[in-house]
Amino acid sequence: MTQAALHLRSPHRHRWLALAGFGLAVFVAAAIGGLGVSGTSNEYNSLEQPAFAPPSWLFGPVWTVLYVMIAVSGWLVWQRVGFTRPIWLWSAQLVLNAIWTPLFFGAGQYGLAFAEIVLMWLLIGATVVSFWRVHRTAAVLLLPYWAWVTFASALNLSIWLMNR
Secondary structure (H helix, E strand, O other), X not given: OOHHHHHHHHHHHXXXXXXHHHHHHHHHHHHHHXXXXXXXXXXXXXXXXXXXXXXXXXXXXXXXHHHHHHHHHHHHHHHHHOOOHHHHHHHHHHHHHHHHHHHHHHOOOHHHHHHHHHHHHHHHHHHHHHHHHHOHHHXXXXXXXXXXXXXXXXXXXXXXXXXX
């Protein structure tokens, strides 16, 4: 293969490797969260919960879809601007995402988890605004996530207040 042909294939291949990297970052956040809920379903089900609380089996499928959308969204923006402010915001909200589950489920710190999820919600909003300026599809991909975290925040607050 000629040098020119290798050069043309290389950026294309790096794009897909980068997508795998974004997928891996999201997988690590999800895995940390998974460790935080391991063996806690009985505890969660024993909590006083608001009428709008979904069944615990729903969280896995919802988060799977959301995590795919989060990874693709970050990757789309990265392709346009690299590791700049929008991707740092994306990374920061993902770190908070990973922290929330162990706080809420593992440590049972419902008040602290609520404060943390509010901060995460704000960072997701900042990420959406930042992404909107770079790649509107990427920003739209984060809207279901932001909506779910809005719902999760209300659920977190309700559980905290009902179980004090």
